[in-house]
Amino acid sequence: MRARKPRSEKFEVCVVGGGATGWAAALVAAAAGRExxxxxxxxDFPLGRTAALFAGAVELLTSLGAMETLAQSAAPLKAMRLIDDTGRLLRAPEVIFWASEIGLEAFGYNIANRRLVETLSGLARDNPRITQFEEPAAELAFGEDEARLTTKSGAHLAADLVLGADGSRSLVRERAGIGMRRSRMAQAALVTTLSVAFDHRNISTEFHKANGPFTLVPMPGENVSLVWVERPVEATRLAELPEDDFVAAAERASHSLLGEMRLTAPRASYPLSVGLADRFAASRAILIGEAAHVFPPIGAQGLNLGLRDVEALQSLLVTHRGRLGQETAEEFHRLRQGDVRSRTLAVDLLNRSLLTGMLPVQALRAVALSAAGGFAPFRRFLMHQGLARSFREI
Ligand SMILES: Cc1cc2nc3c(=O)[nH]c(=O)nc-3n(C[C@H](O)[C@H](O)[C@H](O)COP(=O)(O)OP(=O)(O)OC[C@H]3O[C@@H](n4cnc5c(N)ncnc54)[C@H](O)[C@@H]3O)c2cc1C
Structure with missing residues (x-):
């Protein structure tokens, strides 16, 4: 990666945003030979945040040369256990999905967000085709022949194609004239990490509670990351409890499944929302990651989907040899439609089925999970479905 020098320069690709999707996209563009x-x-990525990344995302990270470093601090996810802890009349039986049932050693890995971004940006630093500007984009305009960007300090850049990886409040999305349907959920996620007394056996456990899931995701050693979805007021209360009281509450909520717990990172609470951009590209701009789709952490789909955006970009850049521009953006939009829209619907339905007090919906959920528990082909179908790059792949 070159140090930032010029006040004005022309690039083939300009990525806006240095989260995991932004850095991955920069590496993919440089690998395709693009300046x-x-x-x-x-x-500043908080210490307690991790992401469960599945096979497709892991393959992409491997192809970028990141997985070798990341594997040292990541925990393989060998099984996913769902426990209905809603306390309702109609409850589903416990279901456990083992990766080995579909011939895999693990569904994927649980990786600390901070480590992921550090690893990807470290790889970009060694790449002579990538120039980093350590400041935000302040302005963006699209001309006939190129996109023009101005950084916060006033440097001017031009690019054939702009990749908006600038998160849920994306400037790129706004300047490209793309709307986003966004709604705030009546839930927040409390996130931290804990050390636990019993071996987690690399099983991720999701307790489905009446206000959202309480999930313990394996980390290396006797550690887990906790994502506790609750009503916002309750999430704030839990975040502010004295440490001992909080740990006692977490142990109670997990029915002491992993024994005694100890807090190992600060607690942070995130208000949850869902959002879907009206289009994933327009003019010379492509939207990836949360600039295009915002998910609650239910089913661990958000970053997996963001990295699939990057994967789609990778395949586009490999086949498209000429100058990049509006046509590339249109093709990206077409490629990503099915996967993103179907996942949005699936996550929304799953969350609603947890929150609803309606007996018929509870019954349907209980029947579906009973079938998954008792009927191996259906369970295998669901596992393939969860890992597939798109619903059409099944
Ligand atoms: C509690 C929680 C748990 C989650 N768990 C999982 C999980 O297990 N698995 C999973 O797949 N997903 C998970 N997710 C979702 C995942 O965290 C997000 O999808 C992912 O972090 C989004 O990455 P991103 O790169 O798109 O955006 P961000 O990480 O938001 O990065 C955007 C970057 O752009 C920068 N930026 C903003 N504006 C500008 C500008 N004008 N110029 C330049 N830069 C700019 C920001 O500073 C930021 O660094 C979880 C989410 C939450 C809230």
């Missing part, structure tokens, strides 16, 4: 800029102001 690439990335506008990535220093970001």
């Amino acid at each position: 690439t800029a990335i506008l990535a102001p220093p970001a």
Whole structure:
């Protein structure tokens, strides 16, 4: 990666945003031989945040040369256990999905967000095709022949194609004239990490509670990351409890499944929302990651989907040898439609089925999970479905 020098320069690709999707996209563009800029102001990724990344995302990270480093601090996810802890009249039986049932050693890995971004940006630093500007994009306009960007300090850049990886409040999305249907959920996620007394056996456990899931995801050693979805007021209360009281509450909520717990990172609470951009590309702009789709952490789909955006970009850049521009953006939009829209619907339905007090919906959910528990082919179908790059792949 070149140090930022010029006040004005032309690039083939300019990535806006230095989260995991932004850095991955810069590496993919550079690997396809494109002169690439990335506008990535220093970001502080909280210690307790991790992401469960499945096979497709792991393959992409391997192809970028990141997995070798990441594997040392990631935990393989060998099984997913769902426990109905809603306390309702109609409850589903416990279901456990083992990766080995579909011939895999693990569904994927649980990786700390901070480590992921550090690893990807480290790889970009060694790449002579990537120039980093450590400041945000302040302005963006699309001309006939190129996109023009101005950084916060006033440097001017031009690019054939702009990749908006600038998160849920994306400037790129706004300047490209793309709307986003967004709604705030009546839920927040409390996130932290814990050390536990009993071996987690690399099983991720999701307790489905009346206000959202309480999930313990394996980390290396006797550690887990906790994502506790609750009503916002309750999430704030839990975040502010004295440490001992909080740990006692977490142990109670997990029915002491992993024994005694100890807090190992600060607690943070995130208000949850869902959002879907009206289009995933327009003019010379492509939207990836949360700039295009915002998910609650239910079913661990958000970053997996963001990295699939990057994968789609990778295949586009490999086949498209000429100058990049509006046509490339249109093709990206076409490629990503089915996967993103179907996942949005699936996650929304799953969350609603947990929250609803309606007996018929509870019954349907209980029947579906009973079938998954008792009927191996259906369970295998669901596992393939969860890992597939798109619903059409099944
Ligand atoms: C509690 C929780 C748990 C989750 N768990 C999982 C999980 O297990 N698995 C999973 O797949 N997903 C998970 N997700 C979702 C996942 O965290 C997100 O999908 C992912 O972090 C989004 O990455 P991103 O790169 O798109 O955006 P971000 O990480 O938001 O990065 C955007 C970057 O752009 C920068 N930026 C903003 N504006 C500008 C600008 N004008 N110029 C330049 N830069 C700019 C920001 O500073 C930021 O660094 C979880 C989410 C939550 C809330």
